[in-house]
Structure formats: structure tokens, C-alpha cells
Amino acid sequence: MSSADIELHDVCKVYRKGRIDIPVLDGLELSIAAGEFVVLMGPSGSGKSTLLHLIGGLDSPTAGSVRVGDAQLDQMSERQLTAWRSRHVGFIFQMYHLVPVLTAAQNVELPLLLFRMSASERKERVATALSIVGLADRTDHRPNQLSGGQEQRVAIARAIVTDPDVILADEPTGDLDAHTSEEILKLLNLLNSEFGKTIVLVTHDPRAAAHGQRILHLDKGALHRDEKRAPRPAAAAVS
Amino acid sequence: MTLTYVLMQNLKRNPLRTALTAIAFAFPMAVFVAAIAFVVAMVRLSQANAQELRLVVRHKATLTNYLPEGNRRKIEALDPDRTRLKAICGMRWFGGRVPDSKIALTNLAVDPDTFPIVYSDLAMTEDETALWHRERRAAVIGSLPASAYGWKVGDRVTLNSTVPPYLSLEFQIVCISPNPVRANFFFFRRDYLDESLVQINAPSGRVNTFWIKCTSVEAIRSLQQQIDAMFANSPDETKSEDENAFVAGFIQATGDIPALMQAMAIVVVFIVALIAGNAMMMSFRERVRELAVFKAIGFPSLRVFFIVITESLMLALFGAMLGVVPASVLLLIFPGQELAKLFGVPIINQLRLSWPAVVGALAIAAFVGLVAGFWPAWQALRLKTVDAIRHVA
Numbered sequence: 001m002s003s004a005d006i007e008l009h010d011v012c013k014v015y016r017k018g019r020i021d022i023p024v025l026d027g028l029e030l031s032i033a034a035g036e037f038v039v040l041m042g043p044s045g046s047g048k049s050t051l052l053h054l055i056g057g058l059d060s061p062t063a064g065s066v067r068v069g070d071a072q073l074d075q076m077s078e079r080q081l082t083a084w085r086s087r088h089v090g091f092i093f094q095m096y097h098l099v100p101v102l103t104a105a106q107n108v109e110l111p112l113l114l115f116r117m118s119a120s121e122r123k124e125r126v127a128t129a130l131s132i133v134g135l136a137d138r139t140d141h142r143p144n145q146l147s148g149g150q151e152q153r154v155a156i157a158r159a160i161v162t163d164p165d166v167i168l169a170d171e172p173t174g175d176l177d178a179h180t181s182e183e184i185l186k187l188l189n190l191l192n193s194e195f196g197k198t199i200v201l202v203t204h205d206p207r208a209a210a211h212g213q214r215i216l217h218l219d220k221g222a223l224h225r226d227e228k229r230a231p232r233p234a235a236a237a238v239s
Numbered sequence: 240m241t242l243t244y245v246l247m248q249n250l251k252r253n254p255l256r257t258a259l260t261a262i263a264f265a266f267p268m269a270v271f272v273a274a275i276a277f278v279v280a281m282v283r284l285s286q287a288n289a290q291e292l293r294l295v296v297r298h299k300a301t302l303t304n305y306l307p308e309g310n311r312r313k314i315e316a317l318d319p320d321r322t323r324l325k326a327i328c329g330m331r332w333f334g335g336r337v338p339d340s341k342i343a344l345t346n347l348a349v350d351p352d353t354f355p356i357v358y359s360d361l362a363m364t365e366d367e368t369a370l371w372h373r374e375r376r377a378a379v380i381g382s383l384p385a386s387a388y389g390w391k392v393g394d395r396v397t398l399n400s401t402v403p404p405y406l407s408l409e410f411q412i413v414c415i416s417p418n419p420v421r422a423n424f425f426f427f428r429r430d431y432l433d434e435s436l437v438q439i440n441a442p443s444g445r446v447n448t449f450w451i452k453c454t455s456v457e458a459i460r461s462l463q464q465q466i467d468a469m470f471a472n473s474p475d476e477t478k479s480e481d482e483n484a485f486v487a488g489f490i491q492a493t494g495d496i497p498a499l500m501q502a503m504a505i506v507v508v509f510i511v512a513l514i515a516g517n518a519m520m521m522s523f524r525e526r527v528r529e530l531a532v533f534k535a536i537g538f539p540s541l542r543v544f545f546i547v548i549t550e551s552l553m554l555a556l557f558g559a560m561l562g563v564v565p566a567s568v569l570l571l572i573f574p575g576q577e578l579a580k581l582f583g584v585p586i587i588n589q590l591r592l593s594w595p596a597v598v599g600a601l602a603i604a605a606f607v608g609l610v611a612g613f614w615p616a617w618q619a620l621r622l623k624t625v626d627a628i629r630h631v632a
Contacts, residue, residue, distance in 0.1 A: 058535060059625045079539065086537020093628075097532045101248040102240075109240050111536045122240075158536070170628075 003196045004069030004088065004165035006032040006055055011064035013050050013221075024050045026221040028064070032214075034165075037192040037199045039212030046218040048202045049170055055200060056089045056168045057081040069165050086114045090159030094171040096151040098143040098158075104150075105130065105139040108157045115162075129157035132195075133187060149180035156187060160197070167191060169201045173208055185211045246550050250557070253522070257554065260518040264558025264607070267507040268600040269566040274504070275596030276570055283591075287420040288482040291360050294459045295485040296449040296466055299476040305331075305445035306475050311350070314449060317465050323458035326356035329446035331429055335398025335408070342387055346398060348429040351377075357452040358426070360418055367392075367414040375431050378410035381422040385415045398425070404441045408432070508607060515611035519551045523615035530619050531627030544620035551612020552605060559604030567592050 013025040025047045032038050040048040053059040054066050057073050060081075066073040071084055098107045105126050112122045130136050133153040143151055152172060159167055169188065173181035189211055191197045201212060209215050210229070217225035250257050296314070298304035308329050318324040328350045335346040355361075355368045361379060363371065371377045380390065390396060392412050400406045410427050433443040453459045463479040470477040480488070523530075533543055570592035 053625050053628070056535075058628065082534070082537055082539050085535070089537075091532070091535050093532065095528070097529055099245070099248075099529060101252050102245065106240050106245075106248075110245070110533075113240070113242055113245075114537050119240075 003034040003198050005034040006030070006166065006198065006200075007065075007067040008051075008054070009065045009067075011054065011061045011066060013047070013054065013059070014062045024221050025054075025061070028221070028223060030216070030223060032198060032200065034069075034198055035192070035196045037189070037211065037213045038201070039209045039215045040200065040202045040218060041204070041209055041215055042218035042224075045220075047221040048218055051218065052168050052170055052200060052202050055166065056091060057085045086111065087162060088165045090162065090164040090167045092152070092155055092159050092167065092169040092172045094174040096143075096148075096155040096175075098151055098154055100143050103140050103142055104135060104146065104154045104157075107143070107154055108161050111158060111162050125161050126157075129161040130154075132160065132190070133157045147180070148176050149183055152176065152180075152184050153187065156184070156191075160191065160195075164197075166198045166200065169199065171202055171204070173203070173205060178207075181205070181208065242546065246546065246553060249522075249550055250554060253525075256518055256521070260515055260554055261558035261561055263511055263514045264555055264604055265562030267504075267511050267562070268559040268604055269562035270507070271504065271600045271603065272563055272566040272593070272596045273570070275593050275599065276591060279591065279593045279596070284420055284486065285483045287360070288486060291482065292453045292455065292459060293357065293482045294451040294453055294462055294466075294479055295482055296451065296477050296479045297447065297485075299467075299478040302447060305447060306449065306477070308444045308446055310470070310475060311449060313469065314451070314462075314466055317462065317469070323454055323462055325452040325454060326353040327449055327451045328353040328357040329429065330448045330450055331432065331446045332402060333398070333406075333408075333427070333432065334401040335425065336401060337384075337388060337396070338399055340387075342384065342423075344384055344398075344425045345423050346425040347427075348432040349426050351428040351430060354379075354426065357450050358421075359452070361414070361416040361421055361424075362418060363414050363416070370413040371428075374411055374413060375428060375434075376409060376411045377413040378425060378427045379414040379416060380412055380426070381416055381424045382419070383422040384425060385412075390415070404436070404439060406432075406435055406439075408435060508603060512607045512611050515551065515555060515607060516614065518554075519547070519612050519615045522550070523547060523618060527622065527627055530622060531624050534622065534624040535628060540620045540622075543622070544616045546616075547619045548609060548612040548616035551616070552608040555604045555608025555611070556601065559601050563597055563600050567597055 008028055008030040011025055011028040011030075012023070015022045015024060024045075028047075028051070030051075040051060042048050050059065054061055054073070055068060057068070057071075057076070058081075061074050064074065069088065071088065073081065073084075076084065098104075099110065102110070108126045108129050109122055112125060117125075127136070127139075130139055133156050135150060135153050135157065138146065138150060138154075141150075143154070146154065156172075167188070172188070173184050176184060185208055188199055188201065192199050199212075201208065203209055213229055215225075215227040215229065216223055217227065296306070298306055306329075311327050311329055314327055315324065330350075331348045333346045333348050335344060336342070349358075351372060355363055355371060363379065367379075371379065376395075378396070384390060388396070390412055392415060394412050395409055396412065397407060397409045400408070408427075408431070416424070429446070436443040451462065453462060459481050463481075466479045467477050530543055530547075533546075534540065538546075
């Protein structure tokens with residue numbers, strides 16, 4: 001399983017709305033080691049999601065450099081970023097956003113359609129991903145036949161099926177109850193501890209933050225506090 | 240799983256919208272196939288008419304005005320050597336119908352001596368021609384009334400005229416012509432009609448048209464000018480035209496149907512494009528976030544563009560097939576003759592399935608699908624993933 005370290009050096013991001021420039025990140029310096037589970041916290045507008053997008057290659061910095069593994073993202077074109085993203089990044093969103101007309105297995109298979117791969121190999125990868133998230137018995141269920149927690153697990157399976165270096169999660173438990181949220185966070189812990197994935201998690205929830213090894217507190221586009229935490233015990237098998 | 244499968248599944252996302260959009264394609268395409276089949280029938284008729292080199296002379300004011308039968312000799316005198324004019328046949332409209340029938344026959348009384356020459360395309364045999372000359376009540380009919388009423392050669396049939404003086408006459412069928420272009424005709428001898436008119440003191444010795452079998456296209460042109468010049472400024476001023484122009488006049492009399500069909504086709508295609516475009520935009524708006532996620536997980540913008548536009552194309556072709564297939568099957572199973580009997584409209588007995596029409600309908604549907612899908616696909620291509628993701632997250 002692959003992993004990557006992340007380096008941001010003097011990163012600035014300014015959005016232009018009409019004639020108004022809106023600075024979101026201001027001279028950010030950040031290093032995340034391969035295999036770390038990092039949590040980004042901060043008030044709304046602090047730049048958490050923007051930072052996540054820069055790391056994931058969804059956006060480019062106005063200034064500064066962003067490196068993830070061997071890839072220098074700030075020097076890549078949009079086309080190159082798209083191709084890189086498909087291989088190296090797994091995204092998990094708050095609202096899961098599964099395709100409602102596809103089954104769980106088909107949703108997980110979607111990213112694999114970008115690669116030259118036999119149908120049997122795709123099937124094997126999908127089965128593995130669904131097994132890791134504990135949904136091996138739900139492969140033929142459509143999203144409307146799954147609970148919120150199960151849908152998010154399918155989304156996680158979709159994020160990991162390409163064996164990405166980095167998993168980026170933007171409020172993955174924002175729409176879930178406490179019990180289900182805990183299950184999801186345990187799953188992320190599993191991916192980190194058992195499979196060594198570098199995970200960057202954006203959250204407002206302190207309970208979610210407690211699962212990270214580091215909590216980065218952002219405010220007004222700058223890093224205010226870098227809080228290291230004791231590593232959690234290996235996560236129990238996901239039910 | 241393939242992307243094609245994903246596209247097809249997306250069409251099931253909103254089954255009602257997909258069904259309504261497909262139906263919006265189906266009906267116009269079915270009408271298009273039928274309309275082209277009609278046009279092809281008209282073209283076939285026109286080609287058949289052109290081959291026969293017939294010139295039609297009628298009263299200039301209106302077809303319903305009669306011309307004296309004596310004008311035939313004056314016209315014949317224009318070409319005594321018969322180098323241009325083979326034969327001339329006077330015809331009078333009888334408009335007969337079988338009682339309680341809705342089939343409108345092309346029912347005419349004709350000059351018996353020249354009729355077999357002028358209408359040689361009816362392919363009467365020698366025996367049939369001899370019987371035509373011998374039997375006063377002889378009738379030569381097309382295959383449509385024969386099959387509609389189960390008539391055979393030798394049968395005696397009665398028709399009621401739909402024009403004054405509303406005679407009811409009995410006929411004996413001497414020939415059923417195999418010519419499919421003349422399938423709806425019912426010809427009988429004009430001397431028989433005139434005798435009947437005389438018996439009730441109704442005016443006789445008049446015709447609505449003279450049909451002239453010519454030797455060449457040039458002969459048609461020269462005779463046309465001569466005849467109209469001869470009768471100019473007389474009570475029986477004439478208008479002479481070739482057979483196709485004469486037939487076209489009937490169609491134009493009910494309105495400029497070809498132009499009307501063309502205008503309707505353009506309007507329908509435009510409306511279908513609007514409906515399809517609206518449906519595709521609605522679908523795109525519902526899926527902005529989903530498409531943003533597609534881009535986020537690594538689908539290139541161009542591929543997302545093709546996903547959206549291909550969906551529109553597939554929907555258009557699916558809808559077109561929904562209309563084209565039943566229309567085509569109908570035209571294959573029910574030949575024009577059966578439809579003519581069913582609807583009582585003679586011209587559609589020439590209707591046949593036109594494969595170019597089928598291909599054309601699918602091509603038009605594909606074009607409309609591409610046009611309708613282009614704008615939402617373009618929006619999908621230009622979709623700023625980050626901006627859409629912000630709504631997602």
C-alpha cells in the first residue's frame with residue numbers, strides 16, 4: 001500500500017470575486033509526513049477546505065509550492081493535476097455523493113474506469129475495498145438501500161480502491177449521528193494504522209479531531225497551532 | 240462495468256422525465272418517417288406520370304366547368320399526321336361511390352375508342368380491350384376497389400354518382416389493372432353515361448378534361464401552347480398542362496402541403512430540441528455536484544463533456560427508435576393499399592417504407608440530441624470543481 005509526505009512552502013491563495021481579492025491562505029508553511037493522520041480545524045473561512053483542495057490538486061496556489069510525494073503540484077497543468085489526482089488522491093466528502101443509479105460495487109468501481117484494467121482485476125479491487133470498509137455483503141445495494149453510515153463507507157471504499165497515497169476527508173462525519181461517526185472515524189484510523197495511508201481530515205467536531213495524531217489549527221489563512229497527540233491504539237475490526 | 244453502462248443507468252435516474260423526453264422525440268420521428276413515405280409515394284407517382292407523356296386540357300376557369308366534346312376534333316386537327324398526338328380521350332367526372340362506403344374512387348367516364356391508347360399503362364390485354372369495346376357497361380378498375388369490395392372480372396357493380404344529376408349506374412367489370420399507380424381508378428364508357436343522361440333530359444356531350452397521349456416531351460410543350468392559343472378568348476378557354484402539373488394542382492388546391500409539411504417539420508424539430516435541451520439542462524443542474532465529484536476523483540473535463548453529451552444523444556436515439564420502429568413496422572406490415580382502404584384516402588395506397596427516411600429520422604434525432612446536449616455538456620466541461628465542491632462539502 002502506498003503513502004506520501006506533503007510539503008507546503010510559503011503558500012498563498014487569493015480568490016478573485018469580481019474586482020475584489022479575497023485572501024484565504026497567507027504564507028502557509030506545513031509538512032505532513034507519510035503515514036500521518038492530520039486533522040485540520042478552525043473557524044469558517046479559516047482556509048481549511050482551501051488547504052485540502054491544494055493538497056488534493058483540485059486548486060492551485062496563487063504563490064508558493066505544494067509537493068505531495070514526488071509531484072510538484074504548483075507546476076502542473078490542470079490536465080496533469082487531473083491525471084495525478086486519479087492515481088494518488090482519494091476524496092471523501094460530507095455528503096458521500098454516490099451515483100444513485102449504480103450499486104455500491106459499481107460506485108466503488110467508478111474511479112477504476114480511468115485505468116486500463118481487466119474487468120476481473122477491477123472486480124477484485126472493488127471486493128477488497130468493500131471488504132476493508134465492512135460492506136462485503138452490500139455490493140448489490142443501491143445508495144437508497146443503505147444507511148448514511150453505509151453510504152459513507154461506500155464513499156470511503158471508492159476513495160481507496162485506486163490505492164491512493166493520500167486520503168483527504170472534508171467533514172466526512174458532518175451528516176452522521178455520533179455512533180455512526182465513530183465507526184467512520186475508526187475506519188479512517190484503520191486505513192492509517194493498518195495500511196499506512198496519509199490522511200488529512202477537515203472537521204469542526206472535537207471528537208473527530210481526537211482521532212488524529214496531529215491537529216492543525218488554522219485561522220485567517222495561517223497556521224496558529226500545531227498540536228501533536230498520542231497515537232491511538234489500532235482500530236478494532238469494522239463491524 | 241463500462242462508461243456506456245453508467246450512461247444508460249443515468250437515463251433511469253428520472254424515469255418519468257426520460258420517458259417524456261423520449262416520447263417528445265418518438266412522435267415527430269414517426270411522423271417524419273410517414274411523411275417521407277408519403278413524399279416518396281408522390282415522387283413515384285410523378286415519375287410514373289412523366290413516363291406516359293400525357294397532356295391534360297381543362298377549362299381555364301375551373302376544372303368543374305365542362306368543355307364541349309366537339310373540341311376533341313378541333314384538337315385532333317392540330318396534328319393530322321399524328322406525329323405529336325397519338326390519341327385524345329375525353330373524360331367526365333362521375334364521382335361514383337359504392338353505397339355506404341368511405342372509399343372515394345377516381346371514377347370517370349371516358350371516350351371508349353381512344354381510352355385504351357391514352358391509358359395504355361393500365362396494361363389491358365387484347366381480350367379485355369375487345370370486351371371493353373363490345374360491352375356498353377364495361378368498367379376498367381384498379382386493384383384498390385377490387386380488393387376493398389372483393390370484385391372480380393365479370394362482376395356487375397353499381398355506383399351512385401356524387402355529382403348532379405346523381406345517377407346510379409350499373410357496370411360490368413372487364414379488367415382489373417395491375418398498375419399500382421392507378422390502383423384507385425374506376426373508368427367506364429362515356430357513351431353509356433351520355434345515354435343515361437339523355438334518358439333523364441340532363442345535358443350530355445360534355446367533358447371535364449381531354450387527355451392527350453403525346454409522342455414526346457417536346458410534343459407536349461408544342462401542343463400545350465397551340466391548344467391554349469386556339470381556345471383563347473373563347474367561352475371555353477383552356478388550360479393545358481402535363482399530367483404531373485395537373486395532379487400537383489389537386490394537391491395544391493388543398494393548400495401547399497409540401498411547404499406546410501416542411502414548415503411543420505422545422506417547427507417540430509425546433510420544439511423537440513427545446514424540450515430535449517430543457518430536460519438535459521435540468522438533468523445537469525441536478526447532477527452538478529455529482530459531476531464535480533467525477534472531476535474530483537480524476538475524470539478529465541473532456542470526458543465529463545462526452546458523458547453529458549452522449550447521454551443526450553442516447554436519449555434522442557432511444558426516443559427516435561421508439562417512434563421510427565413502430566412506424567416502420569406499420570408500413571411494412573400494412574401496405575399502402577390496406578391503409579388506403581382503412582382511411583379511405585386513395586393517394587396513400589402508394590405508401591411504402593422508405594429506408595432513407597428511417598436513416599434520416601435517426602440522423603435528425605442524433606443532431607437534435609447533440610444540439611440539446613451541447614450546452615449542458617459545455618457547462619459540465621467548464622465546471623469549476625472547487626466551486627462545485629464547496630457546495631458538495
